[in-house]
Amino acid sequence: MEKVCPVCNALITVTALCPRCGLRLADGGAVENFLGPYSPYMEVNSLQRGGADTQCVHLLYCPHCGYDVRAAWELVTV
Ligand SMILES: [Zn+2]
Numbered sequence: 001m002e003k004v005c006p007v008c009n010a011l012i013t014v015t016a017l018c019p020r021c022g023l024r025l026a027d028g029g030a031v032e033n034f035l036g037p038y039s040p041y042m043e044v045n046s047l048q049r050g051g052a053d054t055q056c057v058h059l060l061y062c063p064h065c066g067y068d069v070r071a072a073w074e075l076v077t078v
């Protein structure tokens with residue numbers, strides 16, 4: 001049993017959309033130090049008592065307009 005990030009391990013696909021142009025945001029990879037503003041994902045996960053050791057924060061960006069946002073996913077057990 002091991003806890004892994006579903007995004008890092010390609011278990012799920014990022015489906016967030018750019019709020020500016022509506023295109024699918026691309027996954028820019030995991031972010032080690034989370035310092036940015038909370039994303040909708042982070043707010044949901046915070047309600048579930050998530051912590052740094054149970055979440056993986058990724059930088060999502062829009063390849064079209066350059067918009068970027070951080071989002072956290074709960075680690076899953078495999
Ligand atoms: Zn990850």
Ligand SMILES: [Zn+2]
Nearest residue numbers: 018021062065
């Ligand atoms: Zn965009």
